[in-house]
Amino acid sequence: MDPLAAPVPDIEELLDSAHVVSLPLATRFRGITVREAVVFDAPLRATEFSPFAEYDDAEASTWLRAAIDFGWAEQPAVLRGRIPVNATVPAVSADDVPAILARFPGCRTAKVKVAEPSQTRDDDVARVRAVRDVMGPEGRIRVDANGGWNVDEAEHTIHELAPFDLEYVEQPCASVEELGELRARIRWMGVPIAADESVRKAADPLAVARAGAADVLVVKAQPLGGVRRALAILEQTGLPVVISSALDTSVGLAMGARLAAAVPGLAFDCGLGTAALLAADVTDDPLLPVEGAIPVRDVALSPELMSRHVADAERTAWWHERIRRCHHLLAR
Numbered sequence: 001m002d003p004l005a006a007p008v009p010d011i012e013e014l015l016d017s018a019h020v021v022s023l024p025l026a027t028r029f030r031g032i033t034v035r036e037a038v039v040f041d042a043p044l045r046a047t048e049f050s051p052f053a054e055y056d057d058a059e060a061s062t063w064l065r066a067a068i069d070f071g072w073a074e075q076p077a078v079l080r081g082r083i084p085v086n087a088t089v090p091a092v093s094a095d096d097v098p099a100i101l102a103r104f105p106g107c108r109t110a111k112v113k114v115a116e117p118s119q120t121r122d123d124d125v126a127r128v129r130a131v132r133d134v135m136g137p138e139g140r141i142r143v144d145a146n147g148g149w150n151v152d153e154a155e156h157t158i159h160e161l162a163p164f165d166l167e168y169v170e171q172p173c174a175s176v177e178e179l180g181e182l183r184a185r186i187r188w189m190g191v192p193i194a195a196d197e198s199v200r201k202a203a204d205p206l207a208v209a210r211a212g213a214a215d216v217l218v219v220k221a222q223p224l225g226g227v228r229r230a231l232a233i234l235e236q237t238g239l240p241v242v243i244s245s246a247l248d249t250s251v252g253l254a255m256g257a258r259l260a261a262a263v264p265g266l267a268f269d270c271g272l273g274t275a276a277l278l279a280a281d282v283t284d285d286p287l288l289p290v291e292g293a294i295p296v297r298d299v300a301l302s303p304e305l306m307s308r309h310v311a312d313a314e315r316t317a318w319w320h321e322r323i324r325r326c327h328h329l330l331a332r
């Protein structure tokens with residue numbers, strides 16, 4: 001029996017407490033303009049299940065485990081009440097950068113998306129330059145390629161971006177082997193490598209650390225099965241971590257903040273400011289960044305907002321079926 005596995009509630013209880021919402025984004029992100037999510041009015045606190053639509057059931061069931069853990073189980077003690085967060089800059093044109101950054105008041109760090117398939121290296125350089133112009137020399141800039149480069153492209157592009165002073169490069173290449181090779185090649189540039197997909201989509205989330213292929217781990221609560229499981233995993237690595245989200249509603253962000261609050265020695269600003277990229281949320285009091293941080297607290301669901309943004313019947317049925325299948329995998 002896994003001591004970190006919260007008892008799985010009955011499917012009826014789960015579906016009775018589920019609200020499927022479809023939230024408009026303020027700006028296109030990851031190719032989507034609407035974020036679908038399920039929020040549950042669970043016994044201990046509101047919780048969220050929001051794997052992206054393309055994830056298969058095996059992967060999504062880990063996200064459901066996280067939702068259940070947060071809503072139905074006691075959570076670890078918190079070590080801090082506010083979590084410093086980064087601004088998240090989607091792959092927008094350089095002209096749009098100031099308006100994006102303005103949504104993240106007080107954030108001293110920005111994460112900039114790069115390697116968007118439809119764009120060029122010049123687009124990336126222009127976007128990062130625009131971020132540096134707004135943030136000034138003191139700002140911290142990290143970039144996230146979502147595994148979009150091969151080793152040569154990564155080496156070349158990081159070399160071009162290095163003058164903008166990068167805090168780290170997140171998932172420059174897709175595989176652990178490529179990350180390891182790149183890390184050896186660019187060591188002289190002094191730009192650290194962070195692993196994201198190599199943690200959250202891997203069968204073994206610590207394999208990338210053991211391979212010596214990353215300097216920093218990006219850790220998300222939902223894909224690792226919840227706050228308590230993520231904490232147990234990251235206790236086994238000596239690497240610094242960045243707690244991030246997946247464009248969650250404020251409910252999922254509360255889960256991420258709870259994880260970040262329990263991590264000893266949090267060295268980096270966290271990717272939990274993304275409520276600022278939503279044009280609507282499920283609470284009247286969203287976890288928006290204020291003075292560069294979000295608070296660690298539970299979120300009260302707004303029945304009015306959930307009904308205003310309720311997903312249509314077809315999408316609701318799709319999510320209910322997905323929950324049933326994932327529940328079946330967990331209850332086995």
Ligand SMILES: O=C(O)CCC(=O)C1=CC=C[C@@H](O)[C@@H]1C(=O)O
Pocket residue numbers: 030086087088111144146196244245246247270271272274
């Ligand atoms: O880390 C952040 O600043 C925000 C979260 C974020 O960038 C992501 C959210 C959701 C899906 C991912 O493609 C993406 C990421 O790769 O980190």
Ligand SMILES: [Mg+2]
Pocket residue numbers: 144146170171196197218
């Ligand atoms: Mg990432």
